[in-house]
Amino acid sequence: MDxxxxxxxxxxxxxxxxxxxxxxxxxxxxxxxxxxxxASLALGIPGGFILGYFEFPGKKHLRAVVDTLxxxxxxxxxxxxxxxxxxxxPFGEMALLFxxxxxxxxxxxxxxxxxVSLTATAVEGLDRRLRLTLITLGANARQIALQTLLEARFxxxxxxxxxxxRAISEVGISMMIGGNIxxxxxxxxxxxxxxxxxxxxxxxxxxGIVLLTLALLVNAVLxxxxxxx
Amino acid sequence: MEGxxxxxxxxxxxxxxxxxxxxxxxxxxxxxxxxxxxxxxxTDNTGLLNDLGPMFKADTGVELKWVxxxxxxxxxxxxxxxxxxxxxxxxxxxxxxVADGYGVDRREIMFNDFIFVGPKxxxxxxxxxxxxxxxxxxxxxxxPFASRxxxxxTHKMELQLWKAAGLPVPDKETWYIQTGQGMINTxxxxxxxxxxxxxxxxxFIKYEANWKGEPPLAIIVEGDAxxxxxxxxxxxxxxxxxxxxxxxxxxxxxxxxSAKIQKAIADFKLMGKQLFFPNAKK
Numbered sequence: 008m009d010x011x012x013x014x015x016x017x018x019x020x021x022x023x024x025x026x027x028x029x030x031x032x033x034x035x036x037x038x039x040x041x042x043x044x045x046a047s048l049a050l051g052i053p054g055g056f057i058l059g060y061f062e063f064p065g066k067k068h069l070r071a072v073v074d075t076l077x078x079x080x081x082x083x084x085x086x087x088x089x090x091x092x093x094x095x096x097p098f099g100e101m102a103l104l105f106x107x108x109x110x111x112x113x114x115x116x117x118x119x120x121x122x123v124s125l126t127a128t129a130v131e132g133l134d135r136r137l138r139l140t141l142i143t144l145g146a147n148a149r150q151i152a153l154q155t156l157l158e159a160r161f162x163x164x165x166x167x168x169x170x171x172x173r174a175i176s177e178v179g180i181s182m183m184i185g186g187n188i189x190x191x192x193x194x195x196x197x198x199x200x201x202x203x204x205x206x207x208x209x210x211x212x213x214x215g216i217v218l219l220t221l222a223l224l225v226n227a228v229l230x231x232x233x234x235x236x
Numbered sequence: 237m238e239g240x241x242x243x244x245x246x247x248x249x250x251x252x253x254x255x256x257x258x259x260x261x262x263x264x265x266x267x268x269x270x271x272x273x274x275x276x277x278x279t280d281n282t283g284l285l286n287d288l289g290p291m292f293k294a295d296t297g298v299e300l301k302w303v304x305x306x307x308x309x310x311x312x313x314x315x316x317x318x319x320x321x322x323x324x325x326x327x328x329x330x331x332x333x334v335a336d337g338y339g340v341d342r343r344e345i346m347f348n349d350f351i352f353v354g355p356k357x358x359x360x361x362x363x364x365x366x367x368x369x370x371x372x373x374x375x376x377x378x379x380p381f382a383s384r385x386x387x388x389x390t391h392k393m394e395l396q397l398w399k400a401a402g403l404p405v406p407d408k409e410t411w412y413i414q415t416g417q418g419m420i421n422t423x424x425x426x427x428x429x430x431x432x433x434x435x436x437x438x439x440f441i442k443y444e445a446n447w448k449g450e451p452p453l454a455i456i457v458e459g460d461a462x463x464x465x466x467x468x469x470x471x472x473x474x475x476x477x478x479x480x481x482x483x484x485x486x487x488x489x490x491x492x493x494s495a496k497i498q499k500a501i502a503d504f505k506l507m508g509k510q511l512f513f514p515n516a517k518k
Contacts (some may be wrong), residue, residue: 094317094479102479104318105272105303184304189286201304205281206420206446 011154014212021213022220028189028198030216036194036221039107039181040174043114047122047170050115052163055126061073069119070127075121081179088113089183110194113180118170129162130155161233168229175222195221271484273302274313274365275323275387277418279467280304282438282511284504287430291500292491298484306418308387314338314470317477321485322470323492325389325436328396330468339470340487346501346512348395353423353440354432362432367460370432371401372383378411380431382422385414393465394434400462427452436465445507459488467512492516 021029058070084107090096092103092112103109137158141151156163178196185192187201202211257335271292279285280302289300303313307324309502314322317340321341324330334342353359354369360379374381384391398405406412413431415422419439427432435443444451469492471485490499493516501514 094477096316099317105301186301188301188303189289191301201280204277204418204420205426206443 010208010212012045012142013209015216017209017213018216018220021217028193030215031190031223032193032195032198032214033217035107035192036175036196036218039110039114039185039194040171042108042111043118043174044167044171046111046115047119048167050168051119051122051193052126054119054154055123055166056130056156058123059127059130060152061156070124073124073127075122077124079117079120081117081177082183084113084117085180085183088116088180092184104184105188105192107185107192110181110185110192114174114177117180118173121170121173122166125166126159126163129159129166132162133158140161164229164233168226171225172222175218175225256334269297269484270301270375271321271481271488272319273300273321273323273488274310275302275304275308276307276321276325277304278325278390278436278439279323279385281418281420282442282506284438284501284512287504288497289502290499292488294306295491296487300488302377305386306386306388307392311338317472317480319474320471320481321488323467324470325465325467326392327466327468330470334470337473337476340459340473340482341471341489342468343470343489343493343516344466344468345516346498346514347464348437348512349458350390350434350435350463350465351437351440351455352432353426353453355430355455356452356454358454358456359430360432363456365457367397367457367462370457371398371403374411374432375403375406378409380411380413380426380429382413382415382426382429382431382433384419384422384434385416386418388419390434390436393463397434397462412515423453432456441506441509441511447514466515469479 020026056075058066065210088109089104092098092101092109094102094104103112133155137155138151141154145156176196177202181187181192181194181197182200185194187193187196193201195214199211199214199218202208202214240517251279275285281304285300285302292298292300302323303310305313307326307329310319310322310324311326311329311333313319314333323345330339330342331353333339352362352367360370360373362373365373373379380428383394396509406482407414413429415425415426417425419435420443422433423435423440423443425431440455443453469489471482471489472480474480474482498514498516501512502510504511
């Protein structure tokens with residue numbers, strides 16, 4: 008039962024020897040999660056702003072739906088997207104199954120509620136006088152929106168980090184939509200699942216440590232960004 | 237302040253362009269010479285495909301991509317036209333699959349055998365007995381038994397063995413542990429619970445290798461004629477799935493049956509033990 012010790016040692020070896028299989032899984036993980044985060048931020052920040060800023064009928068219900076979707080299980084998203092992008096599904100012609108964009112698409116659906124919900128909360132939490140001040144200063148609608156989001160930027164950044172953490176660590180979607188194909192769609196998490204399936208527990212733990220190191224780096228970059236502001 | 241927003245937006249646009257061009261460059265060149273296969277965990281977990289994949293590429297220029305799932309799931313992927321070829325092991329189900337028009341050109345490639353493994357001390361006292369006797373003992377004495385329970389080839393074989401022994405599948409019995417997981421995980425669960433389980437020999441050799449010769453489980457029942465485990469290649473029916481690469485699937489099937497690859501399969505060893513026995517007909 009020395010999985011932990013040998014796993015840790017092996018993680019160091021994998022990280023510093025430039026093992027091509029590990030490197031491929033790392034780049035695939037980064038590619039997939041970056042794509043899905045970009046897409047979910049592009050859709051989620053405006054969505055969250057609208058949900059948090061404006062008053063409209065049914066807002067409370069919509070908010071409840073978004074918050075419920077925070078609990079979306081990854082395999083359910085995987086199944087749902089599979090049904091649409093399988094060759095026999097309505098979008099089968101696009102040949103997205105077992106590809107990186109396919110996984111990114113499904114992960115976007117998974118993390119979008121996180122971005123929307125946290126952005127909405129951030130915008131709601133701002134001082135109400137900000138809006139009035141902006142209006143008296145003669146800001147137009149676009150300027151108001153930008154300024155409001157700028158005020159809430161740290162909270163929006165937190166939303167992005169949380170979403171990134173969810174995307175980088177999920178395994179259900181990557182396995183079902185990506186198929187864990189070596190050199191192509193094998194991410195770190197599906198590689199961990201494979202090594203566990205092979206009974207190579209130490210290797211699984213090593214890859215887990217590699218993933219955590221990656222998450223640490225992403226967070227370190229964000230912390231530096233925050234300091235600079 | 238708006239300057240910062242513009243800079244961030246520009247950076248994000250540049251990053252997305254970079255990522256997408258990377259994807260296109262990666263995907264375009266290889267697009268037509270890729271064969272997509274669905275196979276079972278046993279061929280992947282033992283490392284056989286890691287050897288055969290690069291050989292196929294070297295011999296034919298075609299890249300073999302595979303997803304390793306249970307046989308039930310693999311057949312379903314073929315039914316949905318998501319793969320071009322299958323390498324599976326559940327002969328009765330396969331024949332029905334071909335008869336139903338989902339697959340064509342089923343070709344037997346190799347076999348290994350199933351074995352019953354259990355605690356070294358053999359608490360049920362079935363070592364060396366027949367499959368029928370062993371199963372009857374498990375049921376009568378409520379001996380813990382771990383089942384894959386996942387519609388895989390191994391699971392289908394186990395269900396068939398209960399039927400052949402004239403026993404109902406002990407679905408709701410407390411001693412019958414349905415794991416719903418892959419083979420090695422199920423063996424691990426059996427080891428933790430002092431249970432018996434049915435496994436393909438290849439995966440068990442891999443399991444023994446992980447324990448460096450000191451595994452808590454041992455082979456209890458083997459050699460029964462009912463325990464043969466036949467692997468076959470099936471092409472996805474191009475008449476149903478117009479995108480299926482039937483020509484490449486045929487190439488793969490013929491390549492697997494060729495003398496060279498049949499020998500490579502026989503030479504594939506783990507811990508000095510042969511895992512698969514080639515038996516393709518000429």
